[in-house]
Amino acid sequence: MEITAYIVAASLCALGAFALRRRGAAAVITSLFLLCQVGLALWAGFNKGATSPSYFTVDALGLILLLCITVVAVPAAVHSGILLEEEQVKPSSRAVYASALIMLVAALSLGYLSNHVALTWVFTEVTTLSAAMLIYHHRNKRALEGTWKYVFVCAISVSFVFIGILFMSLSLMHAGSLDLGYASLLAHAGEMDPFWMKLGFIFIVVGYTAKLGLFPMFTAGIDAKDTAPAPVGALLSSVLVNLGFVGVYRVYAVVRATPLAFWSRTMLVALAFISLFVATAYMIRVRNFKRMLAYSGIEHMSLVTLGVAAGGIGCYAAILHLVMHTFVKSGLFLHFSQLFRVFGTRMLDEMGGYFDVSPFGALVLLLGFVGITAVPPSGLFVSEFMIFRAMFGAGQYALLALAVLLLTVLIWAFARSVFKIVFIPLEGRAAPVGTAKPSPWESVTQLALFCLATAIGFFPPASLVELVREAAACIG
Amino acid sequence: MTDLVLILFLMTLLYMAIANRMRSFVKILALQGVLLFLVALMQLKEYTGIGLAWILTETIVFKSIAVPCVLFRTIRRNKITREAEPSLPQFVSLLIATLIIAGSVLMAGTVDDAHLGKTFFVAALSAIFFGLYFIATLRKLLSHVMGYMVIENGVTVLALAVGNEMPLLINLGVMLDIFASVLILGIFINKIGDVFRDADIGELTELRD
Numbered sequence: 001m002e003i004t005a006y007i008v009a010a011s012l013c014a015l016g017a018f019a020l021r022r023r024g025a026a027a028v029i030t031s032l033f034l035l036c037q038v039g040l041a042l043w044a045g046f047n048k049g050a051t052s053p054s055y056f057t058v059d060a061l062g063l064i065l066l067l068c069i070t071v072v073a074v075p076a077a078v079h080s081g082i083l084l085e086e087e088q089v090k091p092s093s094r095a096v097y098a099s100a101l102i103m104l105v106a107a108l109s110l111g112y113l114s115n116h117v118a119l120t121w122v123f124t125e126v127t128t129l130s131a132a133m134l135i136y137h138h139r140n141k142r143a144l145e146g147t148w149k150y151v152f153v154c155a156i157s158v159s160f161v162f163i164g165i166l167f168m169s170l171s172l173m174h175a176g177s178l179d180l181g182y183a184s185l186l187a188h189a190g191e192m193d194p195f196w197m198k199l200g201f202i203f204i205v206v207g208y209t210a211k212l213g214l215f216p217m218f219t220a221g222i223d224a225k226d227t228a229p230a231p232v233g234a235l236l237s238s239v240l241v242n243l244g245f246v247g248v249y250r251v252y253a254v255v256r257a258t259p260l261a262f263w264s265r266t267m268l269v270a271l272a273f274i275s276l277f278v279a280t281a282y283m284i285r286v287r288n289f290k291r292m293l294a295y296s297g298i299e300h301m302s303l304v305t306l307g308v309a310a311g312g313i314g315c316y317a318a319i320l321h322l323v324m325h326t327f328v329k330s331g332l333f334l335h336f337s338q339l340f341r342v343f344g345t346r347m348l349d350e351m352g353g354y355f356d357v358s359p360f361g362a363l364v365l366l367l368g369f370v371g372i373t374a375v376p377p378s379g380l381f382v383s384e385f386m387i388f389r390a391m392f393g394a395g396q397y398a399l400l401a402l403a404v405l406l407l408t409v410l411i412w413a414f415a416r417s418v419f420k421i422v423f424i425p426l427e428g429r430a431a432p433v434g435t436a437k438p439s440p441w442e443s444v445t446q447l448a449l450f451c452l453a454t455a456i457g458f459f460p461p462a463s464l465v466e467l468v469r470e471a472a473a474c475i476g
Numbered sequence: 477m478t479d480l481v482l483i484l485f486l487m488t489l490l491y492m493a494i495a496n497r498m499r500s501f502v503k504i505l506a507l508q509g510v511l512l513f514l515v516a517l518m519q520l521k522e523y524t525g526i527g528l529a530w531i532l533t534e535t536i537v538f539k540s541i542a543v544p545c546v547l548f549r550t551i552r553r554n555k556i557t558r559e560a561e562p563s564l565p566q567f568v569s570l571l572i573a574t575l576i577i578a579g580s581v582l583m584a585g586t587v588d589d590a591h592l593g594k595t596f597f598v599a600a601l602s603a604i605f606f607g608l609y610f611i612a613t614l615r616k617l618l619s620h621v622m623g624y625m626v627i628e629n630g631v632t633v634l635a636l637a638v639g640n641e642m643p644l645l646i647n648l649g650v651m652l653d654i655f656a657s658v659l660i661l662g663i664f665i666n667k668i669g670d671v672f673r674d675a676d677i678g679e680l681t682e683l684r685d
Contacts, residue, residue, distance in 0.1 A: 002646075118648055122651075128659075129659060132659070132663075142682050142683070144667050145680050145683055147663065148617075148663060148667075148668055148680070151663055151681070152620065153661060155656040155659065155660055156608075156611075156624065156627065158656065159624075159628065159631050159653065160650055162648070162649065163604065165632055165645065166631075166634050166638060166645060166649075169638055169641075169642050169645055170589065170591055170592055170638060173591045174591075180644075195586070196589075223683045224681055227683065257628075285685055288685070291685060325569060
């Protein structure tokens with residue numbers, strides 16, 4: 001009932017924002033929608049386990065990610081407002097932007113809570129559409145290229161997931177059931193046909209890598225995060241990735257309950273490692289700040305996947321890592337808005353001496369850097385350490401050594417770029433060429449997100465620990 | 477009888493591998509739509525009334541009339557050159573298409589399933605992988621769109637195979653088909669065609685590392 005109300009409210013807000021092209025309408029409607037979003041999160045928090053209408057269940061994983069998106073959506077909307085004001089956008093573009101933003105956040109929230117394979121997939125499709133509208137926001141050649149690549153790769157990946165679902169349904173028919181809900185799949189896992197399940201798992205995982213940001217479909221996300229406005233990049237690199245994780249995780253939970261457990265784990269580890277290699281290789285040569293953040297996202301998703309594959313404490317750590325990554329990465333993307341206004345570019349070579357221009361901004365950027373590279377006191381350090389411990393416990397010594405080596409290179413590459421931006425003055429230029437000096441107040445949201453991640457890492461509230469443990473329990 | 481139509485469907489893939497005009501590709505896609513219509517007509521015995529009419533309309537009206545018309549118009553309007561400009565010679569292309577089909581047949585050999593005919597499996601898998609191969613080797617963006625349509629046709633074959641048991645999935649498949657095709661074609665026609673004339677992947681190089 002409550003979720004139906006949310007769907008109706010979100011649809012009305014999206015339509016309203018699209019139709020009412022008057023000045024100020026977009027901001028008011030977006031605020032209204034955010035209230036609905038907070039309402040949904042509160043309701044879900046107090047009604048864990050509720051199923052409302054039959055296709056949505058508030059389970060532990062869904063609830064955690066719903067809370068994450070609610071936390072991230074507010075600053076993303078605020079910074080979108082600042083960005084649209086700064087760019088003097090026409091009311092019509094503003095309307096499209098607000099409408100697509102509402103659609104994206106609503107589709108993601110509903111996707112997390114879906115308890116049916118096909119429904120998760122449907123919401124993934126909706127995110128492709130809404131993300132495409134947001135990526136195309138600047139309406140220039142570059143935005144078009146990014147949108148085209150994103151839509152095309154996502155269309156193929158969504159077809160792949162659908163093929164996987166078809167194979168899963170064939171596998172399920174052998175168990176004498178036609179109900180593709182996750183609960184039914186788990187209950188029948190033992191009797192399902194292994195051949196079709198294998199094929200289904202391959203196609204579903206490969207399909208979702210476009211959203212999750214792993215090899216082989218990660219390219220779409222990189223270009224999208226590069227071309228999209230920074231607040232949109234914040235959503236694409238954190239909460240959208242989480243939807244990809246949900247898609248893979250829930251199916252993996254089913255496959256893991258069968259004799260295919262070892263095979264599926266090996267496949268995840270292989271994908272994660274290739275992705276980690278790719279991320280490292282690109283990190284070393286990347287010259288664009290946003291793409292650097294996007295490749296760092298691949299790194300983190302590889303670690304999360306490794307944690308899930310290691311099982312046990314690794315799975316717990318993976319979900320915790322996902323939560324903290326959501327906050328830190330979206331904070332960094334949001335900070336790019338300010339960075340862009342100071343330097344007027346996204347290329348690393350043309351940035352420098354940030355500390356002299358905006359000491360508070362530079363401090364926040366440094367904190368974000370510490371957070372994302374998982375150097376203590378970053379909260380991610382805790383979860384990363386637990387993932388490594390789980391890999392050690394699972395006897396994956398060689399993999400662990402390789403992962404640590406690659407991570408060291410990644411941290412070095414990241415540090416090189418960030419320290420250059422913050423400390424090394426630009427040669428041959430007296431001052432940056434950006435249009436305006438952003439107010440330090442704008443960085444407060446990012447600071448709050450980074451602090452939140454650290455707090456969760458070192459002093460996790462008991463209720464969150466319980467939730468993460470429950471979400472991890474289905475992998476065990 | 478269904479097998480015969482599916483084998484015809486496989487042959488269209490082989491023809492697609494050696495065709496060298498953009499217009500031939502569009503004609504093949506239209507023909508594939510008709511073949512899918514026939515398969516749906518023969519396969520979906522449990523369907524009656526609106527459900528059947530909806531799927532038949534999708535295959536015949538959408539796949540073999542609407543999409544080809546739009547593609548023809550795009551070719552004409554953007555003055556896209558007639559040659560497909562494949563990056564591999566036709567012989568190699570034909571060989572690869574044959575290998576894809578042979579691989580699918582071999583894979584189908586290991587399948588023994590009452591719920592899924594082997595021919596369906598071969599046709600679907602071949603179309604999906606051929607579509608990917610097609611996208612990977614042709615330079616024009618419009619031919620990428622066509623490669624995607626081939627993948628979609630493969631997905632439809634697969635959905636038809638399980639359609640009797642799982643009507644939900646077949647409806648979702650139709651939805652995916654229409655949604656994704658309209659999205660891709662919409663962007664292509666409204667934007668790509670104007671900004672990148674006679675677009676090929678050589679022009680999409682601004683986003684890279």
